[in-house]
Amino acid sequence: MRKLVNECKERVKSIVPRSVLLPSSSRKASSSSLDYDMSYSVPTSSEVESKKRKGMGSALERAFHNNAREQCDGEIARMFYTGGLAFNLARNPHYRNSYVHASTISGYIPPGYNALRTTLLQKERKNIELHMQPLKDTWKTKGVSICSDGWSDPQRRPIFNMIAANESGPMMLRAINSQGEVKTGEKVAELIIESIKAVGHENVIQIVTDNASNCVRAGALISEKYPSIFWTTCVVHTLNLAVKNICAPSLQTRNNDDVYAACSWIGPLSNDVSYVRNFIMNHSMRLVMFTEHCGLKLLTIASTRFASTLVMFRRFRKIKSGLQQMVINHK
Template sequence: MPRRTHVSSGASGSDNAGTSNNNNEATNPESVTVDDRAPLWMFVKKISKYETGGSWRWQCNFYKLYYNGSHTRVEKHLLKKGGKGITICTKVNPQATAQIRKLFKDCKERIANRAARPVPLPLSTSQGSSATRGSYSLSYGDYTAPTSEGKKRRAAGGPLEKAFQNAAREECHDEIARMFYTGGLSFNLARNPYYRNSYMRASTLPGYVPPGYNALRTTLLVKERKNLEYQLEPLKLTWRDKGVSSCSDGWSDPQRKPLINVMAICESGPMMLNAVNCEGEYKDFNFISELRTESIKQVCYQNVVQVVTDNAPVYAKAGALIASKYSTIFWTPCVVHTLNLALKNIYTPSHAANNVDVYAKCSWIQPVVEDVMFIKNFIMNHGMRLVMFNDHCNLKLLSVAPTRFASAVIMLKRFKTIKNGLQQMVISTKWDDYKEDDSRKAGRVKEILLDDFMWDNI
């Protein structure tokens, strides 16, 4: 995000640009917020933005003429650089021009000061392990090695090493590793087949430069999407003959934005249609019905056999609304969600009146699940207890979402797998010696984990 700075300027009276009381004033005492990357927008009036890029239709506050273009053209106009399709501003006096130039220069200096500083790459192995014995500064080429290793270093740079370009290879490896570290990239990216293939192909193209930021997010992205749509055409051609089930499910992304995924599934395979951001929307049955209707139109309603959702009342109502609108489409509740609710109803006391016989036989499940969740929450919510757990257990505690199928069964299965580690944790001296958290709950956790009857129930 561009850094914004408060300065004194003549920008006032416009939501995006500045106005001046006369043509000879570039500044006034009023303080405004300036975008360091595009500070000269404050001296023009933005009229309308074009659909793509950063170009606007704008009017100079001094010259009062209209132009089309980005901030670069504003710069050429106000700083009197001129260029193709843009004239210099002749209405700004030298004093105002000097003030505008100073503002532009100050913004560039602030951007340069915030830029990342270059850090030298690690020393190559041709310099031996002298990195631990020599010395080097943060500037390139300032490394000083001990004189006692001079012969070894000279020998390492022999004709064989030069022939295989070992030093250049190591520098290339270091640059790639630096890209991973500074970009926060997952190491699993190195297992992506396209990662290796891209470098192998680039090595055959002398002078090749990888695509930049704008190319990756615009032209190349559009090109890849068209290619995927082309590859999916054979799958779409089978929809008419085999029919489609339109499925959807709600979830939240890492920013907690509520999303609804819509998929088209047939015998030939599944296909993701879209993911709708429902942030700020009231998800009643009318909204869900309209959303699913749009996905049906995308597939063509003649190809859709059924609409599959979970059993929530709002989805059931939306499914009935769609079924009434399209006579050939049926609403089907999700089987996995149905089984999950059935498993919960078996051992939930609040539903005992509806299934007395079954609850009498399965009532022991609820206390076991509650004890396991109590242990899991106690360990996860206390840092030192979590450290003790990690010391004794190779696997992690699963935190299964309540809406997932058989979430209680999955949690109990993981506890059974790490039984020995959990018991070793609570009988260790560290568990009893640590008194900084709730020792009463810690004792209760120890009592449960050492209870053979509880493990038999699991």
């Protein structure tokens, strides 16, 4: 039994995270930047007090607390590294302001996990709702349009968003995770009707969605339930479909010989452009030669956005003109 208990204690001790010492400011200047003083240990309160009484260090170090500043910088940097935080977070004004305010409060301890996800989150939500109330008040006088679209988050989860917008500005109503659900017209209509009830059907003028078949069905169901609310198609999606018929003419447009003859050359050209781009990007030597003689970057054609094909054509035209001018200047 004692052996089992000791083995259990050893296993528990082995899985406990080990603290890695921070870089020390006391290492020699000639040492490598990756050399760390492993003899550093966190001083106790009695040691700190004894050092203060003895007056160790120069007057400049005591005035600016250089050692303490370096240790604090090391802790903050390690928080970024171990937590996988983006360095761009350091540009957030709240990041610097939080430390400035914390430095003026003696004995301040930052909030923990539970406080951040419960009480502080609720307070911030109430504060945002208070600031958004003037925008909500304009819905009764100016009306509002509810815009809905689907997108995917970094985890590839399908998100269905609801945005209320008028001339005073847009406001996010909901972001619904629709993973595992079939997006039928009835389901889309149900989600939009919930947002209509939250805003007030008397304040809603129109619903704006894309031109997918389930959204068309949802618009018909909403107009049937609320005759005063109109369903409007998304102009951007309509233009994208128009560009699709131009850049990728299908059998429906092929029935019209004049239209197909005018647009049929765009498809093969798009394939050639994609082939040239992939050939350069997939071969390191060709890519080095390209970047050395051309300052523009090659763009990628998105598979579901046909407007990007036209953007790609324009970029290749600029690259070709730039290279031709460079050859002329060289001659």
